Amino acid sequence: MHVLITGAAGMIGRKISERLLADGELNRRAITKLTLHDIVTPDAQPTSATSIMPIAGDISDPVLIERLVAEKPDLVLHLAAIVSGEAEADFAKGYAVNLNGSRLLFDALREANYGPRVVFASSIAVFGAPFPDPIPDEFHLTPLTSYGTQKAIGEMIVSDYSRRGFFDGLAIRLPTICVRPGKPNKAASGFFSNIIREPLVGEEAVLPVDDTVKHWHASPRSAVGFFLHAATMDLDKVGPRRGLTMPGVPATVAQQIEALRDIAGDRAVDLIKRKPDDTIRSIVAGWPQSFEAKRSRDLGFQADESFHAIIQTHIDEELGGTAPVTR
């Protein structure tokens, strides 16, 4: 089978590519080709079983879209997006890429008229306060950012196009990914990962919010699992409502910190420096805390077992199995 991944140079896109190349198959079908798209050229290497076609360019460019869809990939994992902060800061770019780009891709698949499987990366940013905790599966989408709006619209189109039979799609609302590998970044959500990742390697991390802040987490490994399950499951079971909140681990910052203490000891925890930041506190106050996510669990999507497991996954995947800082 031929798999197209948009946004394949991003953190999740890269991990999905690596997983598909390592497995060489999906649901017992050999993966013969990966088309890997991003704004920069994705750098994955082919294997004896799987060839790679890297394509770099802007997803809001119709010519690029034509190239992505020309060979009728059997499975399309659509992750390409301008992230939340940038979509808010650059209105035109956010709508161009996240809304127009997605529409171009979905319409090209419709016009190609062959009904592929499509998995669209949505986000819990489709929800904005106030909401109950946990948020039920039937709660309305109430985005408070342009990014969340664009993702919610993408979900609507995935449902309608699937209902009409243009493709068979699922929009999966990803929890905040934790622990995000790499360097600390300026995303408002960055601290959820920073306070775990940095202390594990002996570096200080800044905590800008209160310990009581609760949020909804999934490891990168779980996120990859969500995409692969969405790519292979029987979508007839889902029915016409194709937007699904993925299961996650609800954890307060205090619970995150205690899990870090259990795994890496007081020395690690002492590296977390409290520096309250009112801007970040007010942004985070509008974010979801937890979800019922009953539909997705019933459909076989699996969250991490605990926040401890999330930390252990990071240690396994990024630190070779042991954290340098131990008690």
Added chain:
Amino acid sequence: MHVLITGAAGMIGRKISERLLADGELNRRAITKLTLHDIVTPDAQPTSATSIMPIAGDISDPVLIERLVAEKPDLVLHLAAIVSGEAEADFAKGYAVNLNGSRLLFDALREANYGPRVVFASSIAVFGAPFPDPIPDEFHLTPLTSYGTQKAIGEMIVSDYSRRGFFDGLAIRLPTICVRPGKPNKAASGFFSNIIREPLVGEEAVLPVDDTVKHWHASPRSAVGFFLHAATMDLDKVGPRRGLTMPGVPATVAQQIEALRDIAGDRAVDLIKRKPDDTIRSIVAGWPQSFEAKRSRDLGFQADESFHAIIQTHIDEELGGTAPVTR
């Protein structure tokens, strides 16, 4: 003030224009100009107080949009749309007009950068079964038609653009309009009006569904009232969630028929011919039955008092105050 109405030749658009021309003012501001758009030229006549600029054309044409927005109307009532059945039958036309047309209009208003009031005609078609009865205000949008999808997307954009301050908008989800004046049409919902309107003038009407079917109704007069209230109310009270289900009258077909009997007698009711139609029955089974609509009521939107009042409004507005058929 200058008011732009798109879809001004439609039934509701015409009634809004007539009301604004008769009142000559809105919220104590003189209406000096009405720009009336539709795909055919709207035929309203100017008054001494209010000039009229009719503009005919396709709302998905950027040149047309430019003309609509050129004079920066203070108030935009956006009703232009391909109706549900046609948007389902003609995929390209529905998305072109209902989604692309709305985006062109909203973006032109954004670029004109003057923050007008915008009222967007949404529909209870943004909801599709299954749902609880009544449907609560926080229930998710689950359209089962492309029309409903396009309206739901329009709502999302109205909320985001309002949040960003591009304009101050409200999306109002209209109940099924009953009694719809004119001739019987082929819309699946037509019978809700047909079984009242036709018997009142001594004509037979076909009832294709069971008496137990319940639905959510508003008179054309109430619909006009919704638009004018949305045009003048304090939107700060609404907050960032700019999609509102309008209040309506829940009534079963049996209750509709008994109201007709109370007003026009057995002779009128006897003109209703039961001809069950499985296609229409299954379409209608996916439609909402009733709503809480607490938010909109709390914000001052007013429904008809009863289904009797809905029939009486039709008799007053369309039949000169008395129904030809009386007991």
